[in-house]
Amino acid sequence: MRFHRGRELRVRLFLLRTVAIGFMALFGGAGVSASAETPAPNVAGQQPAPNAAEIVTIRGWRSAEFGMTMDQVKQAIRRDFPASLDKAVSEQNAVEGTTSLSIGVVDLLPESGKSKVVYIFGYKTKKLIQINIIWGGQDSGKIKPQMAIDLANQLRIYLISQRYKPEGLISNATLPDGSIMVFRGVDAAAHQTMLLLAGVKLENGEAKEIPKVSVLLRLSYIMDGEHPDIYTIPQGQF
Numbered sequence: 001m002r003f004h005r006g007r008e009l010r011v012r013l014f015l016l017r018t019v020a021i022g023f024m025a026l027f028g029g030a031g032v033s034a035s036a037e038t039p040a041p042n043v044a045g046q047q048p049a050p051n052a053a054e055i056v057t058i059r060g061w062r063s064a065e066f067g068m069t070m071d072q073v074k075q076a077i078r079r080d081f082p083a084s085l086d087k088a089v090s091e092q093n094a095v096e097g098t099t100s101l102s103i104g105v106v107d108l109l110p111e112s113g114k115s116k117v118v119y120i121f122g123y124k125t126k127k128l129i130q131i132n133i134i135w136g137g138q139d140s141g142k143i144k145p146q147m148a149i150d151l152a153n154q155l156r157i158y159l160i161s162q163r164y165k166p167e168g169l170i171s172n173a174t175l176p177d178g179s180i181m182v183f184r185g186v187d188a189a190a191h192q193t194m195l196l197l198a199g200v201k202l203e204n205g206e207a208k209e210i211p212k213v214s215v216l217l218r219l220s221y222i223m224d225g226e227h228p229d230i231y232t233i234p235q236g237q238f
Contacts, residue, residue, distance in 0.1 A: 054163050055163060055164065055165055055187060055188040056162045056163050056164060056187050056188065057187050057188045057189050057191070058187045058189070058191045058193060058221055059191075060128070060131065060221070061131045061133070061221050062076070062080045063075075063076035063077075063079045063080050064076040064077070064080075064119060064128060064131060065128070066127075066128055066129065066191070066223040067125075067127050067128060067223075068127060068128045069126065069127055069128075070090075070099070070101060070119075070121055070126070072128075073101060073119050073121075073128055074088070074101070077101075077103060077119075081103060081105055081117075084103040084104060084105055085103065087103065087104065088101055088102065088103045089101070089102045089103075090102075093230075095231070096123065096228075096230035096231055097123035097230060097231030098120050098121060098122060098123055098129075098229075098230055099120070099121045099126070100118050100119065100120050100121070101118070101119045101121070102116055102117065102118045102119075103116070103117050104116055104117075104140075105117055108133065109151060109154060109155075112135065112147070112151055113135070113141070113143065113147070114135075114140055114141040115133060115134060115135045115140055116132075116133075116134045116137075116140040117131065117132070117133050117134075118131065118132040118133075118134065119131055120132070122228075122229025122230070123229050123230050123231045124229055125229055128223075129222070129223045129224065129228065129229050130220060130221065130222045130223060130228075131220070131221045132218055132219070132220045132221075133218070133219040133220075134216065134217070134218045134219075135147075135148060135151060135216070135217040135218075136148060136199070136214060136215045136216045136217055137214050137215075137216040137218070138214055142214075142215070143215050143216075143217065144215070145199075145200040145207035145208055145209055145215050146207040148197060148199075148200055148207075148215050148216070148217045149197070149200060149207050151217055152180075152182045152195065152197045152217055155182070155183070155195055155219060156171065156172075156182050156183045156195060159183045159185065159193060159195060160183065162185075164185030164186060164187055164193070165185065165186050165187070165188070167186070168184070168185070168186050169184070169185050169186075170183065170184040170185075171183055177198075178198075178210075179196055179197065179198035179199075180196070180197040180198070181194065181195070181196060182195040182196065182197050183195040190224070190226075191221065191222065191223055191224075192220075192221075192222045192225045193219075193220070193221055193222075194218075194219070194220045194222070195217075195218070195219050195220075196216070196217070196218045196220070197216070197217050198213065198214075198215070198216045198217075198218075199213040199214050199215040199216050200215055
């Protein structure tokens, strides 16, 4: 299985404030919590710091690899999720100039229910630059708060085991809008992986939805988060 990095293009977080302290207790002491405004904490203390030869390289997700054309990604979907390709939906992003291809998948993890996989193609290259795997939110169907937390824990443990660069590694950071950056890491090729949890709060140790905010868990693998292939207004035009 191939993985990629994770900060979404123009990351859209539709979130109100979450009870951050409760989340830190919930996710346990294995990771380091931090404000998104502080320098990225190093969680490599959970395991020996990897040397350069051991750092993971994320080339894509499952059969889909960064740099593939849409036709190539469709063939990858046919291999990975043959029942989903016929129902794939293609959309244009008028702001970023990107194109997305979305499919629905059930039980990517055991008993995880419905999810949505979104393959994003660049504005100039028209090739795969990002993959998002989404549970909950406005498009993927509802997910119970406790299920979102359980999935976030499972994925976080897995991602930390993959040996990303210690520099910039983040675990359980509270963002200004109250969402939780469960994991963010950069691989040997500067690809990014990001796991975001939103729309959940804790009350007396019980996970509950934040009113009017969709519970969302999103795992993103991004080819180049610092210089994404999206439309930007040329300098000097306005």
